[in-house]
Amino acid sequence: MSTVLAGTRRARRDPAVLGAHTSPSLWQLAWRRLRSDRVGMVSLSIVVVFVIMMVLSGVGLVAKDWGREVGVNYAPPTFVGADEATTAGGATTGAPTGTTAASDFHSSVVDPIGDVIAELKGEAPAATGAAGGSVDPLADVMADIRSGKGGTASSAVAPEARAATLPFGGDKWGRDVIKKTIKGSETSIFVGLAAAFVATFIGTLLGALAGYYGKWVDDLLNWFYSVFSSIPYLLLILAVAAVLQQKGTFTIILILGLTGWTGVFRLIRAEYLKHKGREYVQAADAIGASNARRMFVHVFPNVSHVVLVQLSILVVGFIKAEVILSFLGFGVPVDVVSWGSMLNEAQNELILGKWWQLVAAGTAMAILVTAFSLFTDALRDALDPKLKGLKGH
Amino acid sequence: MTAYIVRRLWQMVPTLLGVILLVFVLFNWVGGDPAYVLAGKISNQEQIDNIRRQLGVDQPYYVQLGIFIKQVLTADFGASWSTNERVSSILATRLGPSLTVTLPLLVLDTLISIALALAVAYVRGSLTDRLVMIACTVGLSISILVYIIVFQYFFAYKLGWFPVQGWGDSFGENLFRYSSLPILILLTVSIAPSLRLYRTFVLDEVNQDYVRTARAKGVSENRIMWIHVLRNASIPIITNLMASLPGLLLGAFLIERFFSIPGIGREVILAVERSDFPVIKAITVYVAAATIISNLLADLMYKAVDPRVQLK
Numbered sequence: 001m002s003t004v005l006a007g008t009r010r011a012r013r014d015p016a017v018l019g020a021h022t023s024p025s026l027w028q029l030a031w032r033r034l035r036s037d038r039v040g041m042v043s044l045s046i047v048v049v050f051v052i053m054m055v056l057s058g059v060g061l062v063a064k065d066w067g068r069e070v071g072v073n074y075a076p077p078t079f080v081g082a083d084e085a086t087t088a089g090g091a092t093t094g095a096p097t098g099t100t101a102a103s104d105f106h107s108s109v110v111d112p113i114g115d116v117i118a119e120l121k122g123e124a125p126a127a128t129g130a131a132g133g134s135v136d137p138l139a140d141v142m143a144d145i146r147s148g149k150g151g152t153a154s155s156a157v158a159p160e161a162r163a164a165t166l167p168f169g170g171d172k173w174g175r176d177v178i179k180k181t182i183k184g185s186e187t188s189i190f191v192g193l194a195a196a197f198v199a200t201f202i203g204t205l206l207g208a209l210a211g212y213y214g215k216w217v218d219d220l221l222n223w224f225y226s227v228f229s230s231i232p233y234l235l236l237i238l239a240v241a242a243v244l245q246q247k248g249t250f251t252i253i254l255i256l257g258l259t260g261w262t263g264v265f266r267l268i269r270a271e272y273l274k275h276k277g278r279e280y281v282q283a284a285d286a287i288g289a290s291n292a293r294r295m296f297v298h299v300f301p302n303v304s305h306v307v308l309v310q311l312s313i314l315v316v317g318f319i320k321a322e323v324i325l326s327f328l329g330f331g332v333p334v335d336v337v338s339w340g341s342m343l344n345e346a347q348n349e350l351i352l353g354k355w356w357q358l359v360a361a362g363t364a365m366a367i368l369v370t371a372f373s374l375f376t377d378a379l380r381d382a383l384d385p386k387l388k389g390l391k392g393h
Numbered sequence: 394m395t396a397y398i399v400r401r402l403w404q405m406v407p408t409l410l411g412v413i414l415l416v417f418v419l420f421n422w423v424g425g426d427p428a429y430v431l432a433g434k435i436s437n438q439e440q441i442d443n444i445r446r447q448l449g450v451d452q453p454y455y456v457q458l459g460i461f462i463k464q465v466l467t468a469d470f471g472a473s474w475s476t477n478e479r480v481s482s483i484l485a486t487r488l489g490p491s492l493t494v495t496l497p498l499l500v501l502d503t504l505i506s507i508a509l510a511l512a513v514a515y516v517r518g519s520l521t522d523r524l525v526m527i528a529c530t531v532g533l534s535i536s537i538l539v540y541i542i543v544f545q546y547f548f549a550y551k552l553g554w555f556p557v558q559g560w561g562d563s564f565g566e567n568l569f570r571y572s573s574l575p576i577l578i579l580l581t582v583s584i585a586p587s588l589r590l591y592r593t594f595v596l597d598e599v600n601q602d603y604v605r606t607a608r609a610k611g612v613s614e615n616r617i618m619w620i621h622v623l624r625n626a627s628i629p630i631i632t633n634l635m636a637s638l639p640g641l642l643l644g645a646f647l648i649e650r651f652f653s654i655p656g657i658g659r660e661v662i663l664a665v666e667r668s669d670f671p672v673i674k675a676i677t678v679y680v681a682a683a684t685i686i687s688n689l690l691a692d693l694m695y696k697a698v699d700p701r702v703q704l705k
Contacts, residue, residue, distance in 0.1 A: 230684045235661065241665060324536075324647065358539065366531070366534045
C-alpha cells in the first residue's frame with residue numbers, strides 16, 4: 001500500500017504530470033516500478049532482443065542464407081582451432097581422441113545411443129518422414145566423404161571453397177550453427193508466443209463467463225476444467241498430437257493452446273467472482289451497461305494484470321514444450337528448423353565429439369528462458385506491489 | 394467423514410465421464426475414422442469395411458461410446474494395433490519399471506528439497522540464499538533434453554560409471570544399476586522447482602506469530618524449523634506432492650525413451666509414433682482416474698495434517 005502512495009506522490013512532483021491533475025494509471029505506475037527494477041529491465045531487454053531477432057529472421061533480413069553450406073562438414077568453431085575437427089572437439093570436452101571418435105562413428109555398433117534411437121524411429125511407420133536427424137538420406141555419401149577425408153577443406157562433393165572453421169561451428173552439412181540457431185529461434189519463440197495467446201484467450205474468456213455468470217454456466221465450465229486438468233499435461237498434449245496427423249507449426253500452436261488454458265481459467269474465474277459484486281460493477285449495471293460490456297469493458301481492465309502475468313508464464317512453458325515435442329518428432333516438420341530439432345541432431349553429434357550445436361541451441365534457449373522467467377517475476381512485482389513484501393524476505 | 398468421502402466419490406463420476414467423452418471425441422471424431430488409421434495407406438475398401446465392423450465404428454456414435462465405456466469399466470481395450478499385445482498386459486508390465494524410477498525419485502526429491510528449503514529459508518536474504526535462488530532459476534531454464542544428453546554422454550558413455558541404457562530382470566539390478574543415472578538426472582531437474590516452491594511455503598510460515606512466541610519461550614532454532622515451521626509448511630507441500638503422484642504412474646517420458654526403460658512413458662511415445670490408439674486411450678483414461686483419486690487423497694491428508702481444516 002505504502003508503495004502505491006509513494007508512487008502517487010512522486011507522480012505529483014513529476015513536472016510532466018504536474019499541470020494536469022491526473023493520477024497515474026495502473027499501467028504507468030507498473031511501468032515506473034518495472035523501470036526501477038534493474039534485473040527486470042535487463043531481462044526485458046534480452047527478451048526484446050530475441051523477439052526482434054525472431055521478427056528479422058521471419059521477414060528474411062537476418063539468417064536468410066542459413067541453409068547455405070558455408071563450411072566443411074562439422075566445421076569446428078574458430079576459437080577451437082582449424083585443424084582436424086575431431087581432435088579439436090576432444091580437447092575441449094574430454095571426448096575421445098580423433099581416431100577413436102572416428103572409428104566409433106564408422107562401426108555403428110559402438111554407438112549404443114544412436115543405435116537405439118534409430119531403432120525407435122525405425123519402428124515408427126508414421127514417423128519415418130519426420131524422424132529428424134538420424135534418418136539421414138545422405139548417410140552413405142557422408143560416410144564416404146568422411147572415410148576419404150584427409151583434413152582438406154574442399155572435398156569431392158563440394159566444388160566451391162568451404163571454410164575450415166566457422167565462428168561458432170557448423171552442423172553436419174557445414175551450415176553455420178549461429179544462423180541455424182537464429183532460424184530455430186524463429187520457430188520456437190513464435191510457437192511459444194502464439195500458443196500462449198491462444199491459451200490465454202481461451203482461459204480468460206471461459207474464466208470470465210464462469211466467474212461472471214455463475215450458476216449453471218459456472219458448473220458447466222468448471223466440469224470442463226476438471227476434465228481437462230485431470231489428464232496430466234504432457235499426456236494430453238501427446239494424445240492430441242497422436243490424433244492430429246499432419247505436422248506443422250500451426251498444428252503445434254493449436255495443440256499447446258487448446259490444452260494449456262486451465263491455469264488461466266482458474267485464476268480469472270476467481271478474479272471475476274471477486275469483482276462481480278463490487279460497487280463499480282453495480283454502478284455500470286445501473287447506467288444500463290450490458291453484461292458483455294460490464295464483463296469486458298469494466299471488469300477486464302481490473303483483472304488484466306493477472307492475464308498478463310499468466311501469459312508471460314505460459315510463453316516460457318510453451319517454448320519448453322515445443323522444444324520437447326519437436327525433439328520427439330511430434331512438433332514442427334523436418335524441413336523447419338527449431339531448437340528441438342537441433343537438439344535432436346546434436347544428440348548423435350555429441351558422441352562424435354561435435355558439441356557446438358548442442359551448446360548453441362541449449363544456451364540460446366537457456367538465456368531466453370532465464371530472461372523470460374526473471375521478467376515474469378519483475379512484471380508480477382511491478383503489477384502487484386503488495387506481493388513484494390510476501391515474496392522478498 | 395464417511396459421508397464426505399462417499400459424496401466426493403460420487404462427484405468423481407461426472408468428471409470421469411467427461412474424461413471418457415473427451416478421449417472418445419478426440420480419437421473417434423477429431424482424428425477422423427479410426428479404421429483408416431489402423432488400415433494404413435495401402436488398403437482397399439473391403440478391408441476398411443472389415444476393420445470398421447471389428448472396431449464397431451460403423452455403428453452410430455452413441456453405440457460406439459457405449460462400447461468405449463464398457464472397455465474402460467472392464468479394463469479390456471483389446472489388443473494393441475501394432476504389436477497385438479493385450480493392452481491390459483502392456484499396462485501391467487510397464488508400470489513396474491516406471492515406478493522403479495519415479496518412486497525413489499519422489500522420495501529423494503522431497504527429502505532433499507525440504508531440507509534445503511528449510512536451510513535456505515533460515516538464512517533468507519543472505520548471499521547464500523540469493524545464489525541458491527539464482528542457480529535454481531538458471532538450472533530451470535536449461536532444457537531437460539540438454540541435461541539428459543550431456544549426463545548420458547558424460548557419465549555413462551565417457552566415464553562409464555553407469556550403463557548407457559538398458560533394463561534387467563531383477564528388481565535390485567534395475568534399481569541400483571539401470572535406474573541410478575536416470576534418477577540422478579531427474580533429481581537435478583526436479584530439485585530446482587521443488588526447492589523454489591518449498592522455500593516460499595517455509596517463508597510464509599517463518600514470519601508468523603507462533604514462531605516469535607516459540608522463540609520467546611526459548612525453543613531452539615532447530616526445533617522451531619523442523620517441528621513448528623515444517624509442520625505448518627507441510628500442508629501446501631502435501632498438496633504439491635499429491636499433485637505429482639499421478640505423474641509417478643506415467644514415469645518420465647524422456648528419460649524412459651533415452652535410457653530405453655520399458656515403462657509407461659516410453660509406451661506412450663511409441664504408441665503416438667505408431668498411432669496405436671487403444672494404448673493411448675487406455676493410459677489417458679486410467680491416469681486421469683488416478684489423478685482424480687489422488688486429489689481426494691490430498692484433501693483427506695489435509696485433514697490429517699491440519700485439524701483446523703473443515704471438510705465440507
